[in-house]
Amino acid sequence: MAKTTPTATGVQRCLTEIRQMIISGTLLPGQKVHQGEIAAQLNVSRIPVREALSTLQAEGVLDYKPNTGFTVARFSGEDLAEIYLMRRLLETEVVRTVDLAAVDVDELKRLNDHLKTLSANTDPDEWQSTNFDFHFLIFEPSPLKLVREEIRRLWYMSSFYRSLYIQQADSRLRVHEDHDKIIEAVKARDNEALIKLSDEHRGSTEHLLTQRLGWSRPR
Incomplete structure (x- = not known):
């Protein structure tokens, strides 16, 4: 069985917290997600935040554009x-x-x-x-x-x-x-x-x- 590393635990915590921000409307559809602000808010480095955001992008919860970064997905x-x-x-x-x-x-x-x-x-x-x-x-x-x-x-x-x-x-x-x-x-x-x-x-x-x-x- 693979060991749970501190980084993996940090990513999971970031996933949970960012999802909750979206569910509660703290982060709104179309809103830019600032990695630095979230890292500071959760008292973690940018690394687990970035990994969590990439996971949420793969899930379709976030959009990503090279010059814009991550934004909350907006649906029609x-x-x-x-x-x-x-x-x-x-x-x-x-x-x-x-x-x-x-x-x-x-x-x-x-x-x-x-x-x-x-x-x-x-x-x-x-x-x-x-x-x-x-x-x-x-x-x-x-x-x-x-x-x-x-x-x-x-x-x-x-x-x-x-x-x-x-x-x-x-x-x-x-x-x-x-x-x-x-x-x-x-x-x-x-x-x-x-x-x-x-x-x-x-x-x-x-x-x-x-x-x-x-x-x-x-x-």
Whole structure:
């Protein structure tokens, strides 16, 4: 087994912190990412920051231009529609391969109950993290490891845009209600019902985002 080096640990910490900056809106789509500022903020050298930024570029979370450096990826309505299309296709295949008996229903309930206590306005980071944990708890038992990693990447890519959805009270209520139905499908070990509910849950987010951002949905 390969040893974890201090540099590797530093890169992972930088990845986590920069992702959180994007999710929370500290770094906005199209905004330049200054390596020196992040290194100073995280109290690390520029080396792990640069490696983390390169990883995020490979994931599609950041763009890079030689004379500009790294900027946070900015998506159009068509781009976001493709991301949600890929999510639908990949998440459907993952859910089909999950033995729902292996999913901890009590933990799903705990995460959703905790989500209901959070405000997306005052606790945005924890809200996003808890929502992420809820969904990936279901994906985790799938043997499709590479597909799960790709889904994770797509979630990171669209995290800022998804955060706009939860700022509306009626959207948060819809999330809680959808999660309750998802939990029941997991409890019943009904993969096909879970796929249908997940499609509706995901689709409502995409629909509201296209409306809120003034994008037309691709035909």
